[in-house]
Amino acid sequence: MEMFQGIAPDVKLGKDVKIYNFVNAYGCEIGDRTKVGTFVEIQKGAFIGSDCKISSHSFICEGVKIGNRVFIGHNVTFINDKYPAATNPDGSMQNDADWSVVPIVVEDEVSIGSSVTILCGVTIGKNAVVGAGSVVTKDIPPLQVWAGNPARFLKNVELG
Numbered sequence: 001m002e003m004f005q006g007i008a009p010d011v012k013l014g015k016d017v018k019i020y021n022f023v024n025a026y027g028c029e030i031g032d033r034t035k036v037g038t039f040v041e042i043q044k045g046a047f048i049g050s051d052c053k054i055s056s057h058s059f060i061c062e063g064v065k066i067g068n069r070v071f072i073g074h075n076v077t078f079i080n081d082k083y084p085a086a087t088n089p090d091g092s093m094q095n096d097a098d099w100s101v102v103p104i105v106v107e108d109e110v111s112i113g114s115s116v117t118i119l120c121g122v123t124i125g126k127n128a129v130v131g132a133g134s135v136v137t138k139d140i141p142p143l144q145v146w147a148g149n150p151a152r153f154l155k156n157v158e159l160g
Contacts, residue, residue: 011042014050028060031068045101055114063101063120070106073114073132078104080120107142127157 006024007013014032019025023036027044030036034048037056042048046060049068054060056074063080066072080101088094102120106112110124113132124130124140131147131154140146143157 010044020056037074049108063103064106065103066106067108067110067126069109071111073112073116075115076112077117079117080104082120113147127159129157 005019005021007019008026010027011025012029014030014034016033017030018035020036020038022039025042028042028046028048030042030048031050031052033050034052034054036042036054037058039057040054040060042060043062045062046064048054048060048066049070051068052066052070052072054072058072058074058076059078060066061078061080064078081099082102085094088098104118104120105123107124107126109127112130113134115132116130116134116136118136122136122139124136125142125144127143128140129145130136130140130151131145133149134147134151135149136146137150140151145154145157146152147154
């Protein structure tokens with residue numbers, strides 16, 4: 001079976017990375033043994049640690065830093081722009097000089113459910129869990145479970 005991928009030559013891949021069909025990646029770094037599912041886009045300046053699983057249809061934009069051993073469910077979207085717009089006030093099309101990336105950090109061993117949207121400027125702490133369908137609008141401390149729209153604290157994570 002022929003593979004259809006858009007993996008640019010400037011992508012830094014760790015050892016034993018597995019990338020499935022129809023992935024678009026450029027200017028990013030992906031750590032050892034990470035798996036990237038079908039129909040994922042990873043933009044320039046994004047960093048994904050080792051031993052992660054990035055499920056299909058997810059969008060990891062510029063400015064996202066994902067730690068080690070992180071699970072990203074299907075259709076997870078990261079948003080790196082606080083006030084997205086197509087044009088400037090004068091009607092001209094916006095370009096890279098017209099906006100600033102607002103970073104997002106996902107610390108080690110986080111689990112993010114399917115169809116989660118994570119807004120810019122957010123940090124999700126180590127061992128946190130984000131429930132499916134949530135919209136993350138503010139920082140999530142380590143070892144907490146959050147869910148909803150907007151996501152809110154539900155309970156503490158019990159490590160076993």
